Amino acid sequence: MIKASRKGIVGNGVETIKDLSNSLESKNYRGSVVFKVDPTDDQKKILENICPTKALFSIKENNAMGLDNGKCIMCGYCNEVASKVIEIKSKPAMPTKARNQLIDFSSPQLSTEKPYEQIGNELNKKIQKMFGRSLAIRQVDAGSCNGCEIEIAALNNPIYDIERFGIHFVASPRHADVLLVTGPASRNMEIALRRTYEATPNPKIVIAVGACACSGGIFGDTYATTGGIDKVVPVDVYIPGCPPRPQVLVQGLLLAVDRMIKNGI
Amino acid sequence: MNKTNLENYANEITDKFSKMITKTYQNNDEIHFNVELNDMPKICDYIYKNLNARLATIICSDKQKNGGGFVIRYVFEKEDVFIFVVVSVGQDLSFPSIALQIPSAALYEREIKDMFGLIPTGNPDTRPLVLHEHWPEGIYPLRKGFKLETKPGRQEKEYQFLKVQGEGINEIPVGPVHAGIIEPGHFRFSILGENIINLETRLFYTHKGIEKLAESMKLDDVLFLSERIAGDESVANSTAYCQAIEKISQVEIPNRAKKIRTIFGELERIYNHAGTLAGISTDASFPFGAARLNILKERLMQLNESLSGSRILFGVNKIGGVRCNITDENKKLILKTVSEISDDFEKIIHLLKSKSSFMDRLRGTGTIPKKTAHELGVVGVVARCIGIDVDTRRDHPYASYSLHDHKTPQQLMQHKIEMEKRTGDALTRFEIRVNEVQDSFGIIRESLDLDDDALFTSIPVHLEPFRSALGCAESHRGQTLHWVMIGENNSIFRYKVRTASFCNWSIIEQAVLNDIVPDFPLVNKSLDLSYSGNDL
Numbered sequence: 001m002i003k004a005s006r007k008g009i010v011g012n013g014v015e016t017i018k019d020l021s022n023s024l025e026s027k028n029y030r031g032s033v034v035f036k037v038d039p040t041d042d043q044k045k046i047l048e049n050i051c052p053t054k055a056l057f058s059i060k061e062n063n064a065m066g067l068d069n070g071k072c073i074m075c076g077y078c079n080e081v082a083s084k085v086i087e088i089k090s091k092p093a094m095p096t097k098a099r100n101q102l103i104d105f106s107s108p109q110l111s112t113e114k115p116y117e118q119i120g121n122e123l124n125k126k127i128q129k130m131f132g133r134s135l136a137i138r139q140v141d142a143g144s145c146n147g148c149e150i151e152i153a154a155l156n157n158p159i160y161d162i163e164r165f166g167i168h169f170v171a172s173p174r175h176a177d178v179l180l181v182t183g184p185a186s187r188n189m190e191i192a193l194r195r196t197y198e199a200t201p202n203p204k205i206v207i208a209v210g211a212c213a214c215s216g217g218i219f220g221d222t223y224a225t226t227g228g229i230d231k232v233v234p235v236d237v238y239i240p241g242c243p244p245r246p247q248v249l250v251q252g253l254l255l256a257v258d259r260m261i262k263n264g265i
Numbered sequence: 266m267n268k269t270n271l272e273n274y275a276n277e278i279t280d281k282f283s284k285m286i287t288k289t290y291q292n293n294d295e296i297h298f299n300v301e302l303n304d305m306p307k308i309c310d311y312i313y314k315n316l317n318a319r320l321a322t323i324i325c326s327d328k329q330k331n332g333g334g335f336v337i338r339y340v341f342e343k344e345d346v347f348i349f350v351v352v353s354v355g356q357d358l359s360f361p362s363i364a365l366q367i368p369s370a371a372l373y374e375r376e377i378k379d380m381f382g383l384i385p386t387g388n389p390d391t392r393p394l395v396l397h398e399h400w401p402e403g404i405y406p407l408r409k410g411f412k413l414e415t416k417p418g419r420q421e422k423e424y425q426f427l428k429v430q431g432e433g434i435n436e437i438p439v440g441p442v443h444a445g446i447i448e449p450g451h452f453r454f455s456i457l458g459e460n461i462i463n464l465e466t467r468l469f470y471t472h473k474g475i476e477k478l479a480e481s482m483k484l485d486d487v488l489f490l491s492e493r494i495a496g497d498e499s500v501a502n503s504t505a506y507c508q509a510i511e512k513i514s515q516v517e518i519p520n521r522a523k524k525i526r527t528i529f530g531e532l533e534r535i536y537n538h539a540g541t542l543a544g545i546s547t548d549a550s551f552p553f554g555a556a557r558l559n560i561l562k563e564r565l566m567q568l569n570e571s572l573s574g575s576r577i578l579f580g581v582n583k584i585g586g587v588r589c590n591i592t593d594e595n596k597k598l599i600l601k602t603v604s605e606i607s608d609d610f611e612k613i614i615h616l617l618k619s620k621s622s623f624m625d626r627l628r629g630t631g632t633i634p635k636k637t638a639h640e641l642g643v644v645g646v647v648a649r650c651i652g653i654d655v656d657t658r659r660d661h662p663y664a665s666y667s668l669h670d671h672k673t674p675q676q677l678m679q680h681k682i683e684m685e686k687r688t689g690d691a692l693t694r695f696e697i698r699v700n701e702v703q704d705s706f707g708i709i710r711e712s713l714d715l716d717d718d719a720l721f722t723s724i725p726v727h728l729e730p731f732r733s734a735l736g737c738a739e740s741h742r743g744q745t746l747h748w749v750m751i752g753e754n755n756s757i758f759r760y761k762v763r764t765a766s767f768c769n770w771s772i773i774e775q776a777v778l779n780d781i782v783p784d785f786p787l788v789n790k791s792l793d794l795s796y797s798g799n800d801l
Contacts, residue, residue, distance in 0.1 A: 008609075008612065009557055009560065009561070009609035009612050009613055010557060010612050010613060010616050015560050025570070026567070026570050026571040028570065028571055028572070028573075028574045029570050029574055029575075029576075030574040030575060030580070052482070052483075052485075052486040052489050052490075073489060073493075073579075074575070074579070074580075075489050075579070075580055076574065076580060077485075077489075080588075088574075138442075139446045140442055140449075141442075141447070141448045141449050141471065141796075142449075143449075143470070143471040143472075143473055143797075144448070144471070144496070144797065145493040145494065145495055145496040145797045146448055146495055146496040146497055146795060146796070146797050146798075147493070147496025147497070147499075147577050147579075148496070149446055149447065149448065149496075150496060150497060150540075150566075150576075150577055151576070152446050153446045154559075154562075154563060154566070156446075156559075157556070157559035157560065157562070157563050158556050158559060158560055159559075159560060159563045160563075169445075169446060171444035171445075172444070173442070183471065183473075184473060186470065186471055186472055186473055187472070188396075188397050188469060188470045188471070188472050188800075189441065189449055189470050189471065191399075192441045192442055192449065192470070196442050217493075218486075218489055218490055218493055219473045219474070219475075219478065219493075220478070221414065222413050222414060222473075222474045222477070222478060223406055223411075223413065223414070223415050223416060223417070223474055223477070224406070224472050224473050224474030224477075225473055225474065242493075242579070243496065243576075243577065245576060
């Protein structure tokens, strides 16, 4: 928890987080699902059956179990049913550059993850180098429940204050370097999303934000959705979570800028 | 629930229409009248005009496979009673429209036309609503024969907006991708200079097929779906869904669970109202106030996280109770945070109210006409801002809200007088939200003396097929209604959701008529409408 400046809310105190070691999650936060041990065959069946988004699946070849973070909505139901096998960690699952990297296996490996402020500073340096101080983002809602929007909007509040890293949200895709897309790409938004993508000048990066954008999430692939942003436009970075917290969102942006540097634009 | 109320209305309708009613039955606070299709408009008209009831929703379901054809339920809300008028639709797949007598019925009828392919005869507007013009004709998603995964092709067609013609009239199309970090929708302004002559909204861009999807899911999984109807109304929507199932299985949830539901419901209201007030401040060009309110919103979201494990309160409810406990340690945290935040909130509001430029910007902007508000059946803050006194927490007490409604006769009178004075502009909505936040702090404090019992009671393993019930809750936007009919093997036969936004969206077209285009964002924010909750 942040320490509120008790001098007075309408005074001139600084609210922005500056403690480098503080990663802000509370210990109760449902950040990621982790396997404690290899599940037995019976446990696998139960887990597969109860997961509402089919994020848990067994792999026949090596007899292991996989967890697709791109589908997981962090309901914590698997932990309730099989607490011996599944653990909920407060450290959130991290963004990746490819869809299949979002899948964890029952042989446990936790991603190393840095505090918000540190990621932001790294990001700032790279943006300075690449874009001459500023990275412009256009957010597109392609059918989200508004949960991801709340978190993206939180990046602009005085506590996360993303503008100090040289990142800002712009009003038109024509001004944007990055498209931040949420939602399962509803059928009614498909054309609008495609046209927004086309209107964004090259080079451009598309980031799929949240479980819905990565895989369709709980809404899946139905008559009304397309089951993920990558079915409509090419995606460069996937950010898991339902919804992903602000710190994971900046991590995703860092990954996107890295990718742009590697691709040599 | 007041039994006499229910019986009085039941008797009144039965006396008046005894010849037309083929069957009557009661279910908790619901009373159902089965009537013939042709008699329906007369009865609905009587309930609406003479009983002065509000049309709450219209529910259609496809019972063809179970030998019943299509069934339509017209649900009216009168005080603490829900009156259902139930009709079966015949072979010609059409039903008489009641939109001309009850204007709020128009949207429901268009929805039924899109999703079930039943024609509302007499509805002046039969353009597509939920399924946009690219959807091929003759395919209806909510019919039982339609498979969830079907992907029909696209057809080329254009949506007909209302055209305003005349010298100097311009059109401004806005959306579906907006300039801010918000959800998608299309607005078509017809303007003369800066003045808005007409506004037409086009929504349902975020239609995700929630109602159809629920029919393929398990009862427990639909709970997670209901939380994601609108991310910021997760507690209200899941509470309404749980209450519907609990009503069907006739379980009473433990007192501790009731109080925890109340606490989380109010926490949700506070953080969203803080966000909306911040948005109003931004749109009135006063970013300082917005920044301060956003700090409070963030602190509240961090409190949410410490309590429930999710920053936007996902995973609080469970059918039969709650999943998330509030320990003694949490109680201390809540008390501490709430007292800090209510202090700071007072200070910010005092500051905002002392800025004459801010107050002037809000006063008289986005005024809603009371008669129109009545006809469109608005709910929540939008209804209360014009003196339509509806609040599900008081009208249909759920969770532990009945414990908090203790007004003296004098206070009740004052409340009535105050309601009469309300003018329906953005400033009134601002003030109502401020008051509601302060009330919520009080309700949370009062609810913290939790009873020492279980978090949930288990519900019966097998629920009787084709039993149905209506669950309702008050989100920060207003009443949210969830109607569930159980199918075979504990599946869901039909899940109908009507959130507050569905009722409130159409009022925006009226609210902006006396304003200029730059006022639109402010009016929109002050009404606080959800796209996702509307589109489903």
